[in-house]
Amino acid sequence: MNRSLDYLFGTAVGDRGEDAQGVISLVRQWAEKEVIGNRLDYQRNYAVLFEEKARVLALSMGLQRLALPEGQGGFGWHDPGHVADVAAVLSEVGRADSSTGVLLAMNYALFSILTRFSEGRAGLVEAMTASYLDDELKIPSCALPGPGSMGRETPLYKGRSIPALVESRDSGPTLSGANIRPLAAGLRADLFLAVCAEEKGRPCIALVPGDNPGIERGSEVLTTGLNALANADISFVETEITQESLIKKPEAVPMLFTLLNLFLGGVSLGAGMNFFEILGGWSDSRVIGGSTPLKENPLCASVLADVAEDIACSRLLLEDLARLVSPSGRAWSLDTEGQYTYAVMIGARIQKGIMRAINRGMELMGSAGYAKEWHAEKHWRDVKTIQSLLCGVGAEAPVKMDTARFFYDCREI
Amino acid sequence: MDHFDEFSRPLEYLSPLDKHLRTVLRKYIEQEVMPLRRRYDEDWKEHALIEPAFDRIMGGLGLQKALFPQEYGGWGLAGSDYIFRFAYQLCEELGRADTGMAVALAVTFWPLLVIHLEPYVNERLIAEFAPMFCGTNKAVFAANAMTEPQGGSDIENMGLLKGRTIHTTARLEGDQWVINGHKLWPTNSGGAASLFGVPCTTRPGSADTDDFAFIYVPADAKGVTQGGPYEKAGMAADKNGDIWFDDVRVPVWYRAHGPGRDAEAFYQLISFGQVASTAFLTGAMMNVYERLYEFVSTRTYRNRPLKENDAVAGVIGRIAGDIDICRILGHEAAMMGDRRNTPYGLPLVSEELVGKIRNIKDFVSDRAVENLGKAMDVLGCYGPDRDWDIEKHWRDIKIIQLWMGGKQLCQMESARYFFNCETL
Ligand SMILES: Cc1cc2nc3c(=O)[nH]c(=O)nc-3n(C[C@H](O)[C@H](O)[C@H](O)COP(=O)(O)OP(=O)(O)OC[C@H]3O[C@@H](n4cnc5c(N)ncnc54)[C@H](O)[C@@H]3O)c2cc1C
Numbered sequence A: 001m002n003r004s005l006d007y008l009f010g011t012a013v014g015d016r017g018e019d020a021q022g023v024i025s026l027v028r029q030w031a032e033k034e035v036i037g038n039r040l041d042y043q044r045n046y047a048v049l050f051e052e053k054a055r056v057l058a059l060s061m062g063l064q065r066l067a068l069p070e071g072q073g074g075f076g077w078h079d080p081g082h083v084a085d086v087a088a089v090l091s092e093v094g095r096a097d098s099s100t101g102v103l104l105a106m107n108y109a110l111f112s113i114l115t116r117f118s119e120g121r122a123g124l125v126e127a128m129t130a131s132y133l134d135d136e137l138k139i140p141s142c143a144l145p146g147p148g149s150m151g152r153e154t155p156l157y158k159g160r161s162i163p164a165l166v167e168s169r170d171s172g173p174t175l176s177g178a179n180i181r182p183l184a185a186g187l188r189a190d191l192f193l194a195v196c197a198e199e200k201g202r203p204c205i206a207l208v209p210g211d212n213p214g215i216e217r218g219s220e221v222l223t224t225g226l227n228a229l230a231n232a233d234i235s236f237v238e239t240e241i242t243q244e245s246l247i248k249k250p251e252a253v254p255m256l257f258t259l260l261n262l263f264l265g266g267v268s269l270g271a272g273m274n275f276f277e278i279l280g281g282w283s284d285s286r287v288i289g290g291s292t293p294l295k296e297n298p299l300c301a302s303v304l305a306d307v308a309e310d311i312a313c314s315r316l317l318l319e320d321l322a323r324l325v326s327p328s329g330r331a332w333s334l335d336t337e338g339q340y341t342y343a344v345m346i347g348a349r350i351q352k353g354i355m356r357a358i359n360r361g362m363e364l365m366g367s368a369g370y371a372k373e374w375h376a377e378k379h380w381r382d383v384k385t386i387q388s389l390l391c392g393v394g395a396e397a398p399v400k401m402d403t404a405r406f407f408y409d410c411r412e413i
Numbered sequence B: 001m002d003h004f005d006e007f008s009r010p011l012e013y014l015s016p017l018d019k020h021l022r023t024v025l026r027k028y029i030e031q032e033v034m035p036l037r038r039r040y041d042e043d044w045k046e047h048a049l050i051e052p053a054f055d056r057i058m059g060g061l062g063l064q065k066a067l068f069p070q071e072y073g074g075w076g077l078a079g080s081d082y083i084f085r086f087a088y089q090l091c092e093e094l095g096r097a098d099t100g101m102a103v104a105l106a107v108t109f110w111p112l113l114v115i116h117l118e119p120y121v122n123e124r125l126i127a128e129f130a131p132m133f134c135g136t137n138k139a140v141f142a143a144n145a146m147t148e149p150q151g152g153s154d155i156e157n158m159g160l161l162k163g164r165t166i167h168t169t170a171r172l173e174g175d176q177w178v179i180n181g182h183k184l185w186p187t188n189s190g191g192a193a194s195l196f197g198v199p200c201t202t203r204p205g206s207a208d209t210d211d212f213a214f215i216y217v218p219a220d221a222k223g224v225t226q227g228g229p230y231e232k233a234g235m236a237a238d239k240n241g242d243i244w245f246d247d248v249r250v251p252v253w254y255r256a257h258g259p260g261r262d263a264e265a266f267y268q269l270i271s272f273g274q275v276a277s278t279a280f281l282t283g284a285m286m287n288v289y290e291r292l293y294e295f296v297s298t299r300t301y302r303n304r305p306l307k308e309n310d311a312v313a314g315v316i317g318r319i320a321g322d323i324d325i326c327r328i329l330g331h332e333a334a335m336m337g338d339r340r341n342t343p344y345g346l347p348l349v350s351e352e353l354v355g356k357i358r359n360i361k362d363f364v365s366d367r368a369v370e371n372l373g374k375a376m377d378v379l380g381c382y383g384p385d386r387d388w389d390i391e392k393h394w395r396d397i398k399i400i401q402l403w404m405g406g407k408q409l410c411q412m413e414s415a416r417y418f419f420n421c422e423t424l
């Protein structure tokens, strides 16, 4: 394969500013030099090298500061005008390592939300920004509504259970909720961005510092993928937070879902693109039947085509979704609800498309696709993990319900 | 439905051993394997946890003796008319707990079948190898070392390529075979097996099946070198690695049957492997059903049990429905193997039987890969959680779709039979 990914998958580079192009190029260099070029080493010493390489990216290269406000030492990419750029950067990161991508995606979602709802919380924004300027790898973790448990009725966010409740007390808002499963990184997170319900059951977002004494963490959960972001259940036990750490605006939770679908779509797309490269290398060199190059066998070629088609379509969808939720997307006449619906619908479609591409491509790689050494299987596990986390519970049932509600005015689902 | 045992299978197909074996085996598995299996992934290299479980099941319970005739201390099952169904049941039951363990056991039978199944019986070799497997309470493994670095599918594509691409050579010198070559990936390699069955060629590049040889090589023979196990996405209980044969000498009578007959006896193996693979899959799917049942009954959407939501029910209904159908198909595949000696059965070397059984395995693999992925999604944020076991099965079974020549070869073999294709 001697043509570039940009050429093969077409991209709206013309819409991109010079700054964005610069960051993307830098991140690509990081991905290729630090990770992709040293895959075997990276795989064998994953725990150590993840930390090391993530620090280079986040701290030395400044990606941790990308979404911090500009006047305060950041690059200002929290701005909605930058969502397409953020998604593109995350694709580059995901190409190297989905865990690093997911970590940054949660960071960017956090600062996008925080700055969008900054009114009345200037002090908090400033303090959080300052802490992200530190020379320390920051680990935020999102906890979204998901499956509920029998016998524990909870408030709902569009059918999904909200396991954490917030009560207003004289001392300030107090959170409670047991055994909440964050998306990732629950074990070490230094900040939780948790969807919770206020007294009237309305969903809101609480920002809870990881060292808050009211947080209890369970033991590490072993997971299919995203292994560098060790997860654990968390419980809020009468956890006191400040008033400004509670974002009650009704648009906040839909916006969080919207951003996560876009950003994690970017990460998975990147993983899919690197899988494409791995498969491309394999199909260039593998011979079957004693003499036929694998890619010249019509059946294998048709599988290769399916893989490329799924990745190409996912990339187009991601770019459209980014446009749709950016300020220029207002031209699409969608309100927050519409943007949310498109985001969850397209987000699920992207994850499904990438997953299908990897699953099919692995068919052609025989045992190599299954061996850790080739790295294909890591993308397969990582993307599957992101897909399961994002689509909620019941295999996309919540996404389907959101979609049906929007398009058909369903009221009971 | 009260129990996963109620997934359909034609009751008239069950082997006489079915009830007894299922009871004993299930008890063992639930005591020895289920409680530890969540820790198997980290044990992929050492097998510190896995090996004692193998000892109990293969050595203690005696399953590794099953093929050998009773006069050698075995159970005599290779001579029965229900060996495929016995294997199906065994593999399904073990696969429910851990498909990696199931494959390690089934592959121990695999090369041994080459000398056990009528009309390809080699009494002298049976007598030679019986003590290795029947005379101990420790687990003893065998491996079927087909795959080579340049490709596994071609070697399994016997129908068309007839061994033409095999690089591993066997040269006759006096009363010894001298073997040279490099194999990789066999189940129970990576240091586990005591005995290898090695498909090799006596004339490199030949497509004459007379030049295909199936020769047994003890793992401790001089000139055999093994690499450590590979790290994989799943199936930690199966060790897979490289084996190098460097002027390895074995007695001339270690060749299974001789020119022409080796290829036929080896070809029989392919269907056995496919039937066992289907059984691993239905076993894993049944366990996924058990775990999924618990999840959808105890977890909620809109504060009601997931399973009572029509949209979720649509998904889980399809998953269970597919398991039911796959299990019927799997038993049919096993029965096809066991019908081989009846007037209406097909010999194991017939293209029709090979094509149809490959087709069933391909179909069931696809259903399993898709349904296990769906089951993970039903669990949402708990889908990737090891404690729910579903993700383990999802990782483990993907390779079942890919091994034994891969999915595309299955499709080709089906087309070859159903459409009389001649060049695929
Ligand atoms: C857990 C595990 C257990 C294993 N157990 C064993 C074992 O016991 N013994 C053993 O020998 N090997 C074993 N293997 C290896 C496995 O069987 C092979 O990897 C498999 O047969 C595929 O071979 P390959 O990886 O060399 O891929 P290749 O043979 O290179 O195939 C690559 C792709 O080409 C396709 N292809 C090949 N030929 C054709 C064709 N004619 N037309 C169209 N498409 C084609 C294949 O379907 C596949 O998609 C095991 C592997 C694993 C991971």
Ligand SMILES: Cc1cc2nc3c(=O)[nH]c(=O)nc-3n(C[C@H](O)[C@H](O)[C@H](O)COP(=O)(O)OP(=O)(O)OC[C@H]3O[C@@H](n4cnc5c(N)ncnc54)[C@H](O)[C@@H]3O)c2cc1C
Pocket: B310
């Ligand atoms: C060629 C032809 C031959 C036919 N032959 C016969 C015949 O011989 N005898 C006869 O009586 N009829 C016959 N029918 C009619 C056919 O069986 C019905 O159309 C069919 O049963 C569906 O009923 P319906 O059209 O009233 O749709 P509805 O019953 O209104 O269903 C509409 C949709 O709602 C879904 N739905 C219904 N209940 C539920 C639920 N509880 N949960 C979730 N989804 C639900 C259905 O699956 C369907 O998708 C025939 C139709 C055709 C076209």
